[in-house]
Amino acid sequence: MFPLTSKLLYHSPIKGLRNFMRAAEEFNKYCLGSYKRYLASYDPQTRHDLIARMVNERTALTKQGQSIPRHVTERGIVDELSNLVFAGTDTTGNTLTYLFYDLARHPEWQTRLHKEVVDAVGEQASPDYSLIQGLPALEAVVQEIFRFRPASPDGLIRVVPKGGAVVDSVFVPAGTLVSSQALSTQRDPTIFPDPDSFNPQRWLDAEGTENIDLMREQMLLFGKGARSCLGRRLATMEIKCALAAIARRYKVEIGSAETDDDMQMIDHFVLIPKGQRCVLRLTRL
Numbered sequence: 479m480f481p482l483t484s485k486l487l488y489h490s491p492i493k494g495l496r497n498f499m500r501a502a503e504e505f506n507k508y509c510l511g512s513y514k515r516y517l518a519s520y521d522p523q524t525r526h527d528l529i530a531r532m533v534n535e536r537t538a539l540t541k542q543g544q545s546i547p548r549h550v551t552e553r554g555i556v557d558e559l560s561n562l563v564f565a566g567t568d569t570t571g572n573t574l575t576y577l578f579y580d581l582a583r584h585p586e587w588q589t590r591l592h593k594e595v596v597d598a599v600g601e602q603a604s605p606d607y608s609l610i611q612g613l614p615a616l617e618a619v620v621q622e623i624f625r626f627r628p629a630s631p632d633g634l635i636r637v638v639p640k641g642g643a644v645v646d647s648v649f650v651p652a653g654t655l656v657s658s659q660a661l662s663t664q665r666d667p668t669i670f671p672d673p674d675s676f677n678p679q680r681w682l683d684a685e686g687t688e689n690i691d692l693m694r695e696q697m698l699l700f701g702k703g704a705r706s707c708l709g710r711r712l713a714t715m716e717i718k719c720a721l722a723a724i725a726r727r728y729k730v731e732i733g734s735a736e737t738d739d740d741m742q743m744i745d746h747f748v749l750i751p752k753g754q755r756c757v758l759r760l761t762r763l
């Protein structure tokens with residue numbers, strides 16, 4: 479952010495903007511603290527994550543007496559951490575919110591998941607990912623929520639490179655801004671019949687047929703290509719683990735007469751529920 483713009487926004491007469499700037503500052507402090515804690519226990523022999531790569535790059539450049547590019551300065555690394563937390567929080571959290579809401583409306587899938595998970599993990603309180611990763615009903619439910627409620631529903635703009643491109647037999651000149659967005663692509667009735675219904679069974683029925691490749695190809699929620707979502711596997715793992723843990727132990731029901739209205743989808747860049755809440759009732763099985 480440009481420093482002057484940042485200062486102006488901080489003192490803006492609009493309360494929402496001032497709150498946003500203060501929240502961003504708090505958030506940055508949190509990320510800086512996390513980075514310092516990370517460095518305090520940093521061991522290059524055992525750490526092989528993204529931040530370790532950045533720290534190692536900076537160490538090597540320092541040893542060679544070279545100047546440090548911004549992306550591996552302390553500020554650059556802390557910005558990277560903030561980006562990861564921003565990118566991974568509301569997307570995953572709101573997907574889980576819609577997932578439990580849609581399951582509350584489809585108790586038959588809760589019954590199916592409960593049986594599948596209990597058979598696979600027994601009494602384990604926090605099921606090990608290796609035991610649940612490939613469970614068919616769990617996979618179908620997660621794919622269906624990704625299709626039905628894509629956390630990032632908007633078109634993300636790309637610029638057509640030099641020489642132009644041919645898309646679906648249409649020539650698009652270089653420099654044209656293009657995008658496609660997940661919400662409508664993933665509700666294309668020619669690929670997903672009855673697209674406005676939450677129906678995990680469609681994934682199970684398609685398995686082993688050529689339709690499954692078409693369906694997977696049509697899924698845009700994580701983007702496509704070289705700049706697609708870095709955290710898609712982490713997000714999928716988190717969602718499957720949370721779903722298995724809840725399905726094993728709880729029955730989930732709609733908890734308020736307002737829940738259906740609250741859960742109408744609003745495109746806020748990230749998909750959010752209109753009421754900004756989801757009241758559900760969980761009962762121990």
Ligand code: HEM
Nearest residue numbers: 565566569570629630699700701702705706707708709713
């Ligand atoms: C359900 C959860 C998630 C959804 C739907 C989602 C969706 C997306 C989308 C649509 C993009 C842009 C792709 C493009 O421009 O073509 C993206 C990028 C990215 N996501 Fe996610 N994301 C999720 C979770 C996460 C998590 C958990 C993390 C990391 C902790 C993460 C980190 C990133 C990063 C770093 C990028 C930028 C990649 C790049 O520009 O090279 N995301 N994500």
